[in-house]
Amino acid sequence: MKAMKEMTSDEYREDIIRGELGPYILKASIAILQQSSNTLRYSIENVSNSTESFRKGVNTLNSIYATSKIKNLIQDGSCSYPSAERSCESGMALELKNVTFEYPGNKSTSSALRDVSLSIKPGQLVVIVGENGSGKSTIIKILTRLYDPTSGEVHIDGMPSSHYRMADLHHSTAVLSQDNHMYPLSLSENIGLGYVGHVDDASMISRAAELGGASSFISKLEKGIDTFLNPSLEQFAWNLQGKPDHPLSKELNSLEKTVDISGGERQRLVASRAFMRFNSGKVKFVAVDEPSSALDAEGELRLFQNLIDVRAGKTMIFVTHRFGHLTRYADQIICMKEGKVVEMGTHQSLMKADGEYAKLYNIQASAFSNTAQ
Numbered sequence: 001m002k003a004m005k006e007m008t009s010d011e012y013r014e015d016i017i018r019g020e021l022g023p024y025i026l027k028a029s030i031a032i033l034q035q036s037s038n039t040l041r042y043s044i045e046n047v048s049n050s051t052e053s054f055r056k057g058v059n060t061l062n063s064i065y066a067t068s069k070i071k072n073l074i075q076d077g078s079c080s081y082p083s084a085e086r087s088c089e090s091g092m093a094l095e096l097k098n099v100t101f102e103y104p105g106n107k108s109t110s111s112a113l114r115d116v117s118l119s120i121k122p123g124q125l126v127v128i129v130g131e132n133g134s135g136k137s138t139i140i141k142i143l144t145r146l147y148d149p150t151s152g153e154v155h156i157d158g159m160p161s162s163h164y165r166m167a168d169l170h171h172s173t174a175v176l177s178q179d180n181h182m183y184p185l186s187l188s189e190n191i192g193l194g195y196v197g198h199v200d201d202a203s204m205i206s207r208a209a210e211l212g213g214a215s216s217f218i219s220k221l222e223k224g225i226d227t228f229l230n231p232s233l234e235q236f237a238w239n240l241q242g243k244p245d246h247p248l249s250k251e252l253n254s255l256e257k258t259v260d261i262s263g264g265e266r267q268r269l270v271a272s273r274a275f276m277r278f279n280s281g282k283v284k285f286v287a288v289d290e291p292s293s294a295l296d297a298e299g300e301l302r303l304f305q306n307l308i309d310v311r312a313g314k315t316m317i318f319v320t321h322r323f324g325h326l327t328r329y330a331d332q333i334i335c336m337k338e339g340k341v342v343e344m345g346t347h348q349s350l351m352k353a354d355g356e357y358a359k360l361y362n363i364q365a366s367a368f369s370n371t372a373q
């Protein structure tokens with residue numbers, strides 16, 4: 001008897017009439033039914049997966065479109081930064097004057113920032129603290145001109161931020177955030193992109209990897225810094241999960257193995273990219289917005305210490321919930337609550353004031369002493 005899948009209906013007829021299928025007819029029919037229902041199930045799965053993927057695609061397009069609309073609303077300036085009159089050798093001077101901000105399209109009844117005024121001198125190390133949703137990250141987004149305030153003013157080196165060319169401000173700023181986006185390139189290129197003109201400078205990249213805390217895990221990879229990251233391959237294989245015997249799965253497995261890395265390792269690469277960027281000598285403002293959420297305690301401590309070590313000529317702002325080890329370096333601590341600045345000062349003055357900052361600090365200190373017991 002021929003394999004079922006090769007037979008036409010006429011052959012079925014012949015086999016049946018000749019009685020070859022005989023006692024197997026029921027079994028064969030059930031097998032055919034099973035095969036058909038499996039095909040149907042896979043088709044439905046594929047349709048639903050495709051629909052989900054299509055929905056995600058549309059959402060991404062929507063957000064890209066929304067972002068480009070926002071980008072168009074941000075007016076580019078015409079003056080170069082740093083301006084010829086101000087050398088800004090010690091870092092960027094930053095000031096917010098009565099800034100209120102509501103995210104575009106946000107349905108919340110309260111603003112993300114409410115009448116915030118603060119002044120940061122060139123070269124200062126500032127730590128912003130406050131409970132979740134108090135507006136810390138929003139301050140960074142306003143200072144880096146990701147958004148312009150709904151009302152109020154942002155001044156850079158004494159001039160409205162809109163005065164300067166966006167590209168110049170971008171080159172003068174380094175942001176380390178939780179966003180640990182990697183490109184489907186080698187690890188070396190992923191770091192080197194921090195300073196595009198030196199993307200091939202192996203020794204500069206190696207030093208940046210060292211400072212970003214990435215060199216140790218990179219050295220354990222078979223191809224080291226030349227390891228290629230290709231997250232898109234995973235995407236193409238999403239509908240083959242749990243089907244190791246599928247011919248396409250076998251084909252994908254035969255391709256060169258790509259390496260996946262952990263969230264903490266990604267953050268170390270992003271930090272290395274920032275250290276690479278410092279080599280340009282143009283960075284005058286470093287915003288560090290919780291880049292260490294996936295790092296272990298030692299990794300975080302070393303990253304912050306390495307950043308503090310290169311602070312000369314840069315204004316640095318740290319946004320972090322684990323601020324205990326930073327406070328002794330801080331020229332200024334800004335404490336936020338519900339979109340407002342509730343306290344500003346040094347660690348000593350704020351502890352003496354025994355207000356919101358002292359409360360947050362004591363919660364952290366007691367957590368440490370409890371875990372130490």
Ligand SMILES: Nc1ncnc2c1ncn2[C@@H]1O[C@H](COP(=O)(O)OP(=O)(O)OP(=O)(O)O)[C@@H](O)[C@H]1O
Binds near residue numbers: 137
């Ligand atoms: N993209 C956004 N669109 C709309 N609302 C947002 C957006 N990002 C933040 N918000 C809202 O703005 C407020 C301030 O958020 P922000 O991220 O600045 O707080 P945060 O102090 O950094 O919080 P966390 O400590 O949790 O990171 C919150 O109420 C938040 O829900």
